[in-house]
Amino acid sequence: MELTEGGLSIEVETPRDGTSEGSGDGVFFNPTMELNRDITVAVLRAYQEREPRVSTYLDAMAASGIRGVRAANEGYEVTCCDIDTEAVDVAQANLEHNDLKATAVERNVNALLHESLFDVVDLDPFGTPIPFIDAAFSGARNLVCVTATDTAPLCGAHKQSGIRKYSTVPQNTDYHPEMGLRTLLSALVRTAARYDVAAQPICSHVSRHYARTYLELDHRATAADSLLEELGYIHHCEDCLARRIEGGHHPQSVPQTCPVCGSNRLLTAGPTWLGPVADSEFVSTVRRELSAEMGTVSRADRLLSTIESEIDTPTHYDQHRLCKQWGVPANAMDEFLDDLRNAGYEASRAHYSGTAFKTNATIDEIQAAAAPDAD
Ligand SMILES: [Zn+2]
Known part of the structure; x- marks a missing residue:
């Protein structure tokens, strides 16, 4: 079937159930990722304002080539890579169909990334991106874009899997989408640091079934050292939901009882990313780069x-x-x-859900300042 996205026309085979996993036959295309791709296009535009020199873009798991087609339409010099012959043919056909010049290659993308450099590397795998991140940080100059769809391991719901994949301890809490994003960021920042690269998240979001992040690279060992300072631990009370944040490579004082309610049902997550997940000024530029031909522009x-x-x-x-x-x-x-604000605290909504909010108040301060009356 042919469909239109971002004003471009793409030939795809939809999976048999119409939405989920790419385990069926044919070249996979996931229509639920349109929001992800629209934001990617806006990020690519915004990033060229920030770094006008940036021009090469690798679509590392091309499948239908939709990401590569959209990046090429933005003027990027695109390489679509896939290990599957049929996918490479489909990606090539979709590029030609839209009169876009780009390269489609049948390669193991890890091998390609160890041989070639790209300004922007986009990883959009099924499940975890872990098998590709070492190569991505060795083969990217400026920006690495990462999707992870394995939200259960990331947020601690499948804890052992999360520990194995991400070399950190995630914990299942009431802020699980953010736990998932920070688990992912922890692994990405630590992996980049192994190559003396600082990978600073400049835009991130968690949407229904995935986390997505954009990391700007700084190829200086000292910058990587500074970024590692923003890793640390979250001590979480399962009873009163209080949490204490502790920076540093080693937890100095894992609490045995909750300082707020005295419970001993405490969880410690980490090393997790404690720094900003986005650069507000960059996000504001990305927002300005959204445009009317995008199907999800309002969302x-x-x-x-x-x-x-x-x-x-x-x-x-x-x-x-x-x-x-x-x-x-x-x-x-x-x-x-x-x-909360009237009581002198900072407070904002948070994008993780309609009822999510952030504040610098502690749990008992939140209750004192903002708990509605019982009747
Ligand atoms: Zn407690």
């Missing part, structure tokens, strides 16, 4: 607008979960956040 704009104004804390709270915990009915989010 993307809402999402980026929330990310742009998210305050920078390593975890978020869920307002409904807290109100349930306190035995009070939830009030309107804006009212709740205003109460």
